[in-house]
Amino acid sequence: MAVDDLWFSSKRQYGPDGRKLPAAQTSRHGRGKRWRVRYTDDTGHKVERLFERKPDAERFDRQVHTDVARGLYIDPVAGRESVAAFAARWLAGQMHRGSTAELMRRTFDRHINPVLGELPLIQVKPSHLQAWVKGLDLAPSSARVAYSYVVSLFGAAVRDRAVATTPCVGIRLPPVEASEHLILTNEQVHLIAEALPARFRALVYVGAGLGLRHGEALGLELEHVDFLRREVRVEQQLTVIARRRPFLAPVKTRTSRRVVELPQITADALARHLEEFPVIGATVSDETNRRDPKERTAQLIFTNNPGRPIHRATWSHFWKPAAEAAGLPPRTGFHALRHYFATLLIGAGASVKTVQMALGHSSPTVTLDTYVGLWPDQVDRTRTLVDNALLGVPQRAVESK
Incomplete structure (x- = not known):
């Protein structure tokens, strides 16, 4: 559509002699921007833009109609x-x-x-x-x-075509220094457990003996522990977000849903815990099926004193002094027990795949990225592979002068 002049009427009048008269001024003459471009965007909505100068309006008119026709239109209002x-x-x-x-x-x-x-x-x-x-x-x-x-x-x-291009180009980010995971000693694992109230001690051996994430450990129900088969099923986690009570949610990734072996020390700790603190059932919102959330009585193994799900703030109140008593650095969390579990497996010669499945990582790559430095002798170094391949054949090129 042509560019409209809002200051002068597009209707032409003719004089008695048949000559075209000058365009008549409109009621908008001298007020606001003079030139208007009207077009229909790619969603079918009618849009108009106003310009001070006619060349600017004509240039925009050509560009916007080309963009709409090519499907490249960017909504200036958006x-x-x-x-x-x-x-x-x-x-x-x-x-x-x-x-x-x-x-x-x-x-x-x-x-x-x-x-x-x-x-x-x-x-x-x-x-x-x-x-x-x-x-x-x-x-x-x-x-x-x-x-x-x-x-x-x-x-x-x-x-969404709100902008033509992203500004996230060429941005320099602060370098992340490679950091080594704090690996707990056997003594520190026991010290943490001893420093915690009796109600929470078995959680330490669930983290160190099963490698569960904190939410997975807090989401364990009685039916998930099979003492006869010495197995624990990880099927859900207890989640805490702002302004909500703790609720049951799906595990972090598809591979986080898993079965882990139950070592004797963890089995004994759980048995003692259940004897001293029998499961009484806790009412929680179960959102493991996002399409069918519901309130139910969950047979949670670990609860706080009133028998309710353990809140993150409650846990932090007890964990922090226990970690300090064990000589751990500040801000060392429950995840350190998961690292301890992983290092035990790696030190015993477990493969990357075995560790991945035990931890519930989404892929072996995640496991390698997290713990690659802990496979020192189990994985042949590059130089050893090259030497083994080339040292066994004649080395005429190397020996010749």
Whole structure:
């Protein structure tokens, strides 16, 4: 459609002599922008844009009609939506659940929106993101996680055609230094258990003897433990997010649903625990089937004193002094028991696949990335493989001068 002149009427009048008269002024003459472009976007909505100068309007008219025809149209109004507003809609549509969804929401609220939230999507530049990354008061690994959320958000904005391109280009991130996992000693495992109240001691041997995540351990029900077959089924986890009571949720990944062997020391600890603290049933929301959430009485093995599911804050109140009593560094969590379990398997010569299945990792790659430095002699080094292959054949090229 041609560019419209809003200051002069497009209807032409003719004089008595048949000559065309000058265009008549409209009621908008001299007020506001003069030139208008009207078009229908790729969703069928009629849109108009106003311009001060005719060349600008004509250039935009040519470009927008070409973009609509090619399916490359970018809605200029959508691009003016703020980062915070778009993020709220984007987060609501994510498939993440439980603690992951809570981490994403908290990261946006605390670290992304306070700096970038008020900016329109279309105005965010790589320089904005670089300055934001530099100013993040987070550990390098956490800063990279926060940045990954921003990358995903602008990827969604591009797919929604709110912006033409993502500003997440060429951003330098803080380097993450390789850190070694704290490996507990056998004595430290026992010291932690001894320092905890009797109600929580068996949890230490569940972590160290089965390699369960904390949520998996707290989500164990009586039916999941088979003392005769010496097995434990991991089928769910107890999840805690802000402003909600603890609830049962699916395990972290598909491979996290597994059966692990029950060592004698863990079996004995569980038997003593059940004798001293019999299961009485705890009412929880069961959301292991997301399509059919329901309230039920769960036969949880581990509960707090009133017989309710253990909240993260409650556990931290007891774990912290116990970890200090065992001589562990500050901020050492329950996950250290899982690392202890993994190192036991690796030290005994277990394969990567065996450790992966026992820990419930999503792939052997995750296991290798986490514990590769702990397979020192079980895996042949590259130089040994090369030497074994080449030293057994004549070395004329090496020996000749």
